[in-house]
Amino acid sequence: MLHHTVDAIPLDLLGAKEVARGSVLATLQADTGVPLHVARARQLLHDALGRAAPVRYVARDAGIATETLTRAFQSAYHVSPKRYCHQARLFAAVLRLLSGKKIVETALEVGFNDVTRFYAQFRRLLGATPGMYAAIRKRQDVARERGR
Numbered sequence: 001m002l003h004h005t006v007d008a009i010p011l012d013l014l015g016a017k018e019v020a021r022g023s024v025l026a027t028l029q030a031d032t033g034v035p036l037h038v039a040r041a042r043q044l045l046h047d048a049l050g051r052a053a054p055v056r057y058v059a060r061d062a063g064i065a066t067e068t069l070t071r072a073f074q075s076a077y078h079v080s081p082k083r084y085c086h087q088a089r090l091f092a093a094v095l096r097l098l099s100g101k102k103i104v105e106t107a108l109e110v111g112f113n114d115v116t117r118f119y120a121q122f123r124r125l126l127g128a129t130p131g132m133y134a135a136i137r138k139r140q141d142v143a144r145e146r147g148r
Contacts, residue, residue, distance in 0.1 A: 030077055034076040034077070035072070035076065037062065037072075038072045038073055038076045038077075039076075040062075041058055041059075041062060041069055041072075041073060041081070042073070042077070042081075042084070044058045044061065044062070045058050045081060045084065045085055045088070046088060049085060049088055049089050049092065049110065049111055050109065050110065050111045051111070052111075054085050054111075055069065055070065055081045055082055055085065058081075069081060070082075086121065086125075087125065089110040089111050089112070090110070090121065090122055090125050090126065092109075092110045093106050093107070093110045093118070093122065093130065094126070094133055096109060096110070097130055097133040097134045097136075097137065098133060098136060098137050099137070100137050102134075103115070103130045103131065103134060106130065107130075118130070
């Protein structure tokens with residue numbers, strides 16, 4: 001089982017493969033000392049990332065008000081659940097792009113219905129375009145072919 005904080009999750013290809021094989025979501029160091037219902041909400045948010053309004057969905061499923069979930073989550077993790085979901089979606093996009101998925105397909109799979117917004121948000125958070133991550137995979141595939 002991998003133990004990473006959200007900010008320390010590696011975005012390089014080797015780290016992405018490690019994350020894909022393990023279960024980052026199961027236990028994060030950031031969950032230490034967090035009330036169980038809030039840690040569980042974090043896990044449920046990952047299950048609901050592809051849904052519209054995952055925070056509302058998880059709050060409704062947990063039987064609490066969205067504002068209550070937001071306050072508890074913000075207090076526990078020092079980030080709003082909405083921002084957390086946004087970052088998790090983009091990290092999931094990185095993993096998909098590094099595994100060879102197409103950009104538009106990736107954007108839709110991780111919950112973006114607007115590809116232009118996906119590009120803008122991706123670049124703002126990661127400092128690179130989705131195409132740059134897709135190119136990493138292509139360069140590695142070409143290098144592998146030449147090595148044969």
